Amino acid sequence: MTGTLISLISIFVGIIAANLFGLFKKKFTFNFTGNTLIGVFGSILLIKTFGRLGFDPWAIMNNGNFNGFLLIINLLVSALGGVLGLIFAKMLYNKMNK
Numbered sequence: 001m002t003g004t005l006i007s008l009i010s011i012f013v014g015i016i017a018a019n020l021f022g023l024f025k026k027k028f029t030f031n032f033t034g035n036t037l038i039g040v041f042g043s044i045l046l047i048k049t050f051g052r053l054g055f056d057p058w059a060i061m062n063n064g065n066f067n068g069f070l071l072i073i074n075l076l077v078s079a080l081g082g083v084l085g086l087i088f089a090k091m092l093y094n095k096m097n098k
Helices: 003-024 031-053 057-061 068-096
Strands: none
Touching: 003 031, 003 057, 003 068, 031 068, 057 068
8 A cells, every 4th residue: 555545545534424424414514515525625634734743644654564553543533634624614604604
């Protein structure tokens, strides 16, 4: 697995998390397209922010050695980024439409 593939998988997990959260919590949804876009940007933002702590895709590969624990942390943070991005976008949307 390469760092690029891990990045793409992380983004995909963020998309899935945002869409599932929007599916179960109807008050936070922007429909499929909006949830997908917010999931992409939310997961990228959180992975880039917290990736500096040592679980970015290239630290997971670490000279060809695969670290599964760091991958799990990366995927969880990516999912959290998608969900938090959706919550933040909906709060901003509601605040601007008052």
